[in-house]
Amino acid sequence: MEHLNKLSQHAQFLFVFLLTLALSIVVMYVAVTNGTFDMSVLDVLRTLFRFQSVSEYDLVIFEFRLPRIVIGALVGFALGIAGAVLQGVTRNQLADPGILGIHSAAGMAIILYMFFIQGTVKGANWLSIMTMPLFGWLGGMVAALLLLLFARYKGALDPQRLILVGIAFSSGFGAITLYISLKMDPQDFEMATVWLSGSLYSTTWIHILAVLPWIIILTPIIWWKSNKLNLLNLDEVLAIGLGLNKDQERMIFLLCCVGLVSACVSVAGNVGFIGLIAPHMARRLVGIHYQYVIPVCGAIGMLMVLVGDFIGKTIFAPAELPVGIVISIIGVPYFVYLLFKKRK
Known part of the structure; x- marks a missing residue:
């Protein structure tokens, strides 16, 4: 019976995972064919596979749309995994990189880098783009x-204290970021403001190369150690009894x-x-086991x-709404719902 349950859960995981990937591919198709300059699917396929070379199509697909779609997919993939890891490590289902201040701290460091070293936001050379994630x-x-x-209380992480401390740190780092950005010249300040709101505007293939190594290296490590996340969610005494070094794994x-x-954050800002x-x-959709959840x-x-991102760039066209704002419009009510649900 246990073997059958595992097979059923594995089948459910494959179904959900493949269905979500299929929906993502559909959105990619819609995003690459629709916009200010609409194209047919045949035009896209001919351009992608080099059956024809029309300068307008090449420019729109390879310089504007494809980099934006690819970076959006990579950023969403990485942030989803990071959220699962943080909630597993802290044993708190309200934990999130943005709420805990990690987003704000990373953004503050990059703004400091832009202000003191780089001097511009999107007009950076390839070396500065590659070093910004560091x-x-x-x-x-x-x-x-x-x-x-x-956030420790009596030697252990306190979930409630973690949220409160994270919100405080997020506000503090955000205030420093705003202060530094106000010292920039007007053009850089405007671009930094758009970037901090979570924008994929004017991303290039270099930005993809900057974020790709981090995802390729770190994601397999997380998935390989996913069973440790399951153990971290057990009772503290039981986890120690199983030989788990909690602090090291965390x-x-x-x-x-x-x-x-x-x-x-270095390529897309605060999403x-x-x-x-x-x-x-x-x-x-798939249960609580992290080998499936991640x-x-x-x-x-x-x-x-x-x-x-597709909603943000089409619904207000020709103006554009950053993807971070679009997701926040959805995320804030959902966060409030989770808070009330947790209190019950």
Whole structure:
């Protein structure tokens, strides 16, 4: 019977994961063919497979739409996984990279880098774009270490204290970011403001190369150690009895999580609530085992960002609404719903 249950759960996981990927592909197709300059699917396929080369099609597909779609998929995938990891490490279903201040800390570090070293936001050379995730990682690690320091109560992480400390740190880092950005010249300030709101505007293939190594390296580590996340959610005494080094495992997961979030912030700014919503949806669909939850979280996060970005760039066309704002419009009511549900 147990073997049959495992087969059933595995089949359910495959169905949900493949269905979410299929929906993401459909959204990608709609995004690449629709916009200010509409194209037919034949035009897209001929351009992609080089059966024809029309300068207008090449420019629209390879310079404007494809990089934006790919970076949106990568950012959503990474943020969904990071949210699942944070909720598992903290044993708190309200944990999220944005709520805990990791987003704000990574954004603050990158704004400092832009102001003192780089000088521009999107007009950066390839070297500065590739090094920005590292500065974001350092900022995110500062936030993570401060959380571990101040959110402890009697030697253990207190979920309620973690949320309160995270919100306080998020406000503080956000205030520093605003102060530094106000010191920028007007053009850089305007671009930094759009970027901080969570925008995929004017992303290039270099931005994809900047975030891709972090995802390729860190995601397999998280998935390989996913069973440890299951153990971390057990009773503290029971986990120790099974031989789990809780602090070591939490630190490894935290390092991986901060790396993913910082890489995403460096190329897309503050895209919040993905890490909060995706794990809740994944657990409802495939259960609580993290070997299933983590991939599904990535797929759901990918779908959310792709849909949010498409809505943001089409519903107010020719103006554009950053994807971070679109997702926040959905995420804030959902967060309030979770808070009330948790109180019951």
